[in-house]
Amino acid sequence: MSEEAEYQKLQGENRKPSGNSSGSNPPPIKRRQFLIYAGLGGTGLVTTVVFSQIFQVQPKLLTFEFETVTVDKTGKIVNQENHQAKYFKEDLGNGITLDMVQIPGGSFMMGSPTSEKGWSESESPQHQVNVPGFSMGKFVVTQEQYQQIMGNNPSRFSGAKRPVEQVSWNDAVEFCQKLSQQTGREYRLPSEAEWEYACRGGTTTPFHFGETITTDLANYNGTYTYASEPKGKYLERTTDVGSFPPNAFGLYDMHGNVWEWCQDDWHNNYIDAPKDGSVWTSRSGNSKVLRGGSSFNVPLYCRSASRTFSYLVEVDIYNSIGFRVVCVVGRT
Template identity: 30%
Template sequence: MRKNTLSKHYHSGKKRNFFKKRTFIFFIGLILGIAIVVSAYLTSVHFSTDESCMVCHVHPHVEDSWKLSTHVNNGSGVKVSCVDCHLPPQNDTWDHYTAKLKLGLKDVWGYMTKDSADFDWDMKSELDHAVKYIPNQSCVKCHQNLFPEGITSDGITAHLYYEENEKKLNLQCISCHLDVGHYNPNYTHSKLTGIPGVTFGVTIDPSMYFKEPTKVNAFEDFEEQIPGTAVTVAMKAIPGGTFQMGSTAKEPFRKEDEGPVRTVTVSPFFMAEIETSWDQYWAFYAQTMSEGRIPPEDVYANNSNPEVDAISGPTPPFGFPDQGWGGGERPAITMTHYAAETFCQWLSQKTGKKYRLPTEAEWEYAARGGTETPYFFPGSPKDYSNLGFWRKIFDAKTDSISPYVIYTNNSRNRTQEPSVVRANPFGLKNMSGNVMEYCADKYDEKAYSKWAEQVTDPLVTEGEEWVVRGGNYASDASELRVAARDYTKHDTWLKTDPQQPKSIWWYSDIRGVGFRVVCEPASAIEQ
């Protein structure tokens, strides 16, 4: 009996010691865990200071531009730190700390392994880059009131439109306020909104608006004045002539739809020196924009009625049309073929001349500028293209082609201003590269084979898609050949458009398409 009692006491004591050890280990582990969490938090706080951010972020102007921005230099006396903008709010704990960990590791790795002298700082200042590192919920947390004291009437209009159409627009605050965190004296966010009632670009004194279009007395270059605006269009006189349209089987990278070669005669015409610019397109938009969503059938009916004076222009863009690349003389992009045609209709109405899109034959004739080679400048597509086996060993030549075209090897993946390239023999810029250009023709891959061997002023009117010519900023040199043909992919280019029915004005999934205008001499030259 005594032995059993001793055995029970022994086992009971052993259990108590076991539980004491487990409790001790638990508390030690708890204390260590708390210590680790606190240490990690304190470390996180330490490395979230502006000074710590500046250690890795060696952009030569980042600190100065931040100090000049409205997030630091403002009337309220509130300073917004780096983490306030570049991380999700702390109340979103998981998102905040996982984002901090990812960015922290990325920054440290980049600081240790990369040379800041190799960075493309201009690209990193663009909207495409900024939206990746500015969580919209951080902006909303600080700016809970979209209509603060002192906001302008244009700002109220823009914010009301944003508030009512936030999901459809799919915009972030940074999309229209790119300069608030890092000051940029050349940035004007009002240019970029694309919202009714908001001024595009610098306000112009109405007394500077043109009252009459340009009078043309001879077939020579002229600068069109668009009445009611301060905008002009430089037009080049393109003499009529006969040329060989298409490419032979010997031309490198030639495709079947480029032949057979035909002898084509085109009548004289005027053609815009550059692709239709944002300055020109916004002038059209400002005078014709449709307030809200108008059924496409109503727009078509209005614009096809010759008795209607007012043209129905584009509805507000559902995105960011210029992609943050800039406006001015950069080519207007993302508009549909119908929008380009409507621009021509508006320009014709404003000037009393006949403006339209070029036919495919006119476009190729003008692009060649009297030459008969793959490009209007010397060189073989094989030398300039990135395609082919040898390009795995040797780089393509760029020195001879880059002065004339904006393409994949020099564009930095966006459009450029026309001033950076040289003109072709007819004085036209960017006929190849920068953006693809709409033509008046429907696309038919066998169009040339249906023509006679000699043809005058041909125009293809049957087909599902429209011809686009010239390649764009993302094109390989092989696609910039003067004879190269392409066409619209309407449904694909509208795939992510949230509207039903889809927009007739703006494409949601193509950046590198635009247009330039031609003018018929008979309508322009005064007798």
């Protein structure tokens, strides 16, 4: 198809009812703007970026309700609260969807105090970070979602609703690129600051559940304890996403189940770390940040502040590594 024909086709699409939450149509595409995009890589690239860069179509927002729990150091539930959050559904095809929760912008203290059990120098110095709003996967990417976008499923612990695992950082980035191309929205891995901000959900305790966690609240090696809670189960496998209570933002499985890739390069500490929530990639090397702990880890590695790293392509034994995605649409 010629550039002129493609331009006229896209203008026709632009005149259709928008379907966005505001009910208004995006502005017409300027011919010069179209040609700039076309010159970057042909009409295929135009099709990919039109909705994210030119139209700026906002997805239809839905609302869901959920309950959070807080525990004391013995693991006893001391508070339960009802919350609601906004999200949008991304249609991946074949009846498979991806739920993206709106995370409001805000400030938080990143890292942990030296008094926190499990503290390490890599979690210091604590520093305030201002994070713009974004949208984040309600769950880690599942095996059926990964199969739909990538055409394969590398996971050891098979299950459509279980997290995809045994994925390298490069695999996760490729998933984001293909998802962006398919949907016309910009998807990527979260920055490390976005991940911790989203995990905490406004809390300052070691876990978003409070002073500790239990195996009624997360999937980890429950034969070890963190505070004064009783020992629990050790499943030695992943569980379906959403099997445990969410945090106050409406995000599930932020503690345990699988480690989650971040976009950032690994740094040994937070000296000179960005304070605006952005990705930190100033360090040379091929090691990338992992967050959240897994079903194989003891609880101290599942804390909100806990961090480690792995390499870009090594996945031979990593059936405990998955990822969730971030979308820049709908910043608040």
